[in-house]
Structures are given as C-alpha cells and as structure tokens.
Amino acid sequence: MIKKLGIVLFGAIFFAVSSSCGVGSAKCPTKDAIKNSVKELIPQDFTVESVSGVKEISGLCEVVIKIGAQPLVFYTDSTANYVVAGNIISLKDKKNITRERQQEFMKVSQDQLKELEKHVNFTYGQGKKFIYYITDPDCPFCKKSEPTIEEWAKKNNVQVKVILFPLPIHPEAFGKSVALVCDKKGWDELVKGYNSKNQCDEGKKVITDNLQFLSQLGVNGTPTFIGMNGKMQSGVPTEEDLNKLVN
Numbered sequence: 001m002i003k004k005l006g007i008v009l010f011g012a013i014f015f016a017v018s019s020s021c022g023v024g025s026a027k028c029p030t031k032d033a034i035k036n037s038v039k040e041l042i043p044q045d046f047t048v049e050s051v052s053g054v055k056e057i058s059g060l061c062e063v064v065i066k067i068g069a070q071p072l073v074f075y076t077d078s079t080a081n082y083v084v085a086g087n088i089i090s091l092k093d094k095k096n097i098t099r100e101r102q103q104e105f106m107k108v109s110q111d112q113l114k115e116l117e118k119h120v121n122f123t124y125g126q127g128k129k130f131i132y133y134i135t136d137p138d139c140p141f142c143k144k145s146e147p148t149i150e151e152w153a154k155k156n157n158v159q160v161k162v163i164l165f166p167l168p169i170h171p172e173a174f175g176k177s178v179a180l181v182c183d184k185k186g187w188d189e190l191v192k193g194y195n196s197k198n199q200c201d202e203g204k205k206v207i208t209d210n211l212q213f214l215s216q217l218g219v220n221g222t223p224t225f226i227g228m229n230g231k232m233q234s235g236v237p238t239e240e241d242l243n244k245l246v247n
Helices: 031-038 097-105 110-117 140-156 173-182 187-192 201-217 239-243
Strands: 013-015 047-053 061-067 070-076 088-090 122-124 129-135 158-164 224-227 232-234
Touching: 031 047, 031 061, 061 097, 070 097, 088 097, 110 201, 122 140, 122 187, 129 140, 140 158, 140 239, 158 173, 158 187, 158 201, 173 201
Parallel strands: 013 088, 129 158
Antiparallel strands: 047 061, 061 070, 122 158, 129 224, 224 232
C-alpha cells in the first residue's frame, strides 16, 4: 500500500538535467505491483501502459497509466511505496519531460475512432485527410485556436470534424451547443457565437451523448484534437501540432 504521506499531489518537480547527472538504473516495480498499489487512489478503471526507469534521474521510475484514452504520467520508487505526481522539467533545455512523455501515449484505437465518427456534429473544409475538433462554444482557448485551424485546414486540404463538448464551467455552453444542433448550424455560426432558444429534445440528446462518450474516452477539456491516426492533442495548437495528427 502506498504511504499516503509520500504522495505529492500538486506542483512541479524541477531537475537540472546535464551530462553530469547519473543515468537512471532503478529496478522498477512490475505493472501488476503498480496496479495494486495505486488502485485505491484512482477511482476510475485504468490500465498500466508502461513502467520504466527515468534515464536522467537515478533511482526514479516513470509510470504511464491510461484512463480511457487519456494518459497520466507519475513517478514512483523501486518498491512502489511512494508516488510523486507533477512535472519533471529539464532546466538545461527547458523541456517538460513529463508532458512530452504524456503526449506520446495520447492515442485512441481504430474502434474508438469509428465510434467517435458517430458524434460529429458538423464539418469545416474538405479533403481526404481529417481531424476531430472537440470544442466548447464558450471556450476562450477554442476561439483562439479557430483562426489557426481554418488557415491550416485550407492550406492542407484537411476536413475538420467538429464535436460539441460544452463544459460545466461555461453555464450557457450547453444551450448554445443544443441550438447549433437543433437549428442545423455549422462552423461559421460556431465561430460567431451562435445561440437561439431552440432547445429541441433531439439536440439535447445529441449533446448529452457527446458528453458521455468523450468523458469515457478521457477527454476533460477543450480544445482537444484527435487525428485520423488516433493521436490526441490538447490545448491551443500550432500548425506543427496539427500536422502530427494527419501524418
């Protein structure tokens, strides 16, 4: 059992990684040992994807678990008695090692992609290549992303498949999402902040189904992008980020 006092729930861990650091050689716990140790801390079903030594830091083991399609990276000792949750950042090159590792595991299966297709509310652009854009009508980071998405999609002939995912922190977002579905509106109206009093039962069901499925998939924020290759990207993207979703 993990010693509760050994758990760091918040904050970042900063290490100056340089050639003088010892190479990690920790004897790490098995996947089964990790599963048994942390199952009381994580209420959802999860799988242990990877357990390995952190090469830059001697004695530390990296653990990657997945809740749905969402990966979570944390660290433990060789006996799985302690857990450290937070970001390891290299002061040498300013890289967030934890986030980069998490991105490597952010991927959904082909079966999940087929199910995701059923939740597309409307599309933008045309092309054989495509991405899924999971958005909240009132999400400021989504609004910041949309000009980049438009320009990139036009330039690369990529179709953007929009799935509405209103978050509880935006009280009007659910109604706006329902109105977009009920009034059969699309990209232009989403970008302009469309809203109406049309709250048809069909629209409510569509948006509720989106919320349930995407939550099971591990999506918990917007904007989130899922590529035709199954890779996931969260947050305001660069064109380079978007390119990784279709290559």
